[in-house]
Amino acid sequence: MxxxxxxxxxxxxxxxxxxxxxxxxxxxxxxxxxxxxxxxxxxxxxxxxxxxxxxxxxxxxxxxxxxxxxxxxxxxxxxxxxxxxxxxxEKSTYAGDWMFFTQPDWEKWGRLSDFLKNNEPAKLDNETVKGITIDEARRYHRATFSIGRGAGRLFVRSVDLSFHHRMLDIGGGSGAYCIEACNANPHLKATVLDLPEVTLVAQEFIAENNLSDRIITHDADFNKDPFPKDADIAIMASNLPMYGRQAIQAVIQKVYDALLPNGEFHLIGEALNEDRSGPTDPAIWGLAQTLHNSTGMAHSITECTDYIKNAGFQSIDINEFVPGVLTRISGVKSSN
Ligand SMILES: C[S@@+](CC[C@H](N)C(=O)[O-])C[C@H]1O[C@@H](n2cnc3c(N)ncnc32)[C@H](O)[C@@H]1O
CATH class of the missing domain: 1.10.10.10 (Winged helix-like DNA-binding domain superfamily/Winged helix DNA-binding domain)
Structure with missing residues (x-):
């Protein structure tokens, strides 16, 4: 400047x-x-x-x-x-639907200061997803699928999945990451864990991609319900700012407890840098949660690393995923 x-x-x-x-x-x-x-x-x-x-x-x-x-x-x-x-x-890479993802909040941004003055206790249930209709879930995930496929391909290029058997995707949405992971690794099976309205939509994307025999869905609220225990790799992508510190720590602890020995976890999140001074995109995703009075906020790379370490994971690794937007932080569960 x-x-x-x-x-x-x-x-x-x-x-x-x-x-x-x-x-x-x-x-x-x-x-x-x-x-x-x-x-x-x-x-x-x-x-x-x-x-x-x-x-x-x-x-x-x-x-x-x-x-x-x-x-x-x-x-x-x-x-x-x-x-x-x-x-x-015309392009298979078309992501026009994603451009409209945050549009339902458009009018509320003009009144952000009113929302910032709201002193009611924040709600753990995030109204942007909890209790939405199937049609809303379809709109939401047409958008996430249009961008998530590219992110899923990037994940597949970044992480060796050749020795893994089952991938668990926490808040997996459309199933975009599981679809790309299974397309690229014919031996791999996957589970998309999400809220019941969303798993119905995920099943549609999975069927369209001819992967219903290898990708299953699991209805769960990841804040409240137990996780399946048969995965040797788990991921959680693009929902970090939807919840506060306590909730994210608790979810990552459940991931650790559910993974098989030596299992890997990858948090792909809109993380702030260490001193919490940016980048803009994660900071604004966190601010957006004000409009919904959720516990959500922007978490830093340091905080995410601590959540993963506190849960018991070792060999923590931090990688830029989509520059300025998403960071991939991973850890490995011990062998016993
Ligand atoms: C922005 S989308 C990301 C979807 C997917 N991970 C991706 O990157 O394409 C956030 C997802 O987290 C899911 N989610 C949020 N809160 C959840 C909860 N409490 N339990 C289960 N899933 C949840 C939403 O339903 C939604 O599918």
Missing amino acids: SLGRPTTVRLQRIARAYRESGALLAAVELDLFSKINQGANTEEKLSAALGISSLNAERITVACLGLGLIIRDEDKLKNAIDVERFLTK
């Missing part, structure tokens, strides 16, 4: 960032990026392809150019490379 006289530029950008979110979400909702890919590569063609006025086509195009989502190549519009890969529907 410049050491010169401060300006309001950075503050203004943060204050109005919601408008940038709005522009991105509208473009995805209109499927603007796929249309560009299909040849609607001028404002005029976009106006026709999207069925919007030429004035509005010009406005959204200019905004997307300003945000670097699209670029002008001579007189033709082109998608930026990340947009091309993740936001055009």
